[in-house]
Amino acid sequence: MKKGFTMIELVFVIVIIGILAAISLPKMLATRDDSIVSEELSTIKQLIFNLGAEFTSQQVYSPDTLASAKEATKCFNIDTTANTGEISVSIKDVNDNCTQAIREKVLAEASKNGTLNPDGTTKTYNFLGETIVK
Numbered sequence: 001m002k003k004g005f006t007m008i009e010l011v012f013v014i015v016i017i018g019i020l021a022a023i024s025l026p027k028m029l030a031t032r033d034d035s036i037v038s039e040e041l042s043t044i045k046q047l048i049f050n051l052g053a054e055f056t057s058q059q060v061y062s063p064d065t066l067a068s069a070k071e072a073t074k075c076f077n078i079d080t081t082a083n084t085g086e087i088s089v090s091i092k093d094v095n096d097n098c099t100q101a102i103r104e105k106v107l108a109e110a111s112k113n114g115t116l117n118p119d120g121t122t123k124t125y126n127f128l129g130e131t132i133v134k
Helices: 007-058 063-072 100-113
Strands: 076-081 086-091 123-126
Touching: 007 063, 007 076, 007 086, 007 100, 063 076, 086 100
Parallel strands: none
Antiparallel strands: 076 086, 086 123
16 A cells, blocks of 8 residues: 555645645735835935935035935935025835835824924924924
């Protein structure tokens, strides 16, 4: 008598593997989106800090710094006013780098942690003078 697996046993194994994959795949994709959101929020906070430090020390924004700051984020717009030391941060529209799902998560987190206004609108940071006003 030959030893081996029957067809029914193989089908059960394949079904179980399919069920496990169906459960784990959405969780893995959600984790990926969460990491992108965390990266975006960390990047924008660091950019605000760096731009503020540059303006405080130089009283002007370097064009190279502004260009690289604008390219560094996928989901945020950064606008500056050279003479006033203001940095305006707003959320970008949906694009190739910032999908609708990621944009919504970034907007919710940025509104919650104070990077944007509580209603999700543009927030202006002012670095002119002796104090930094958020």
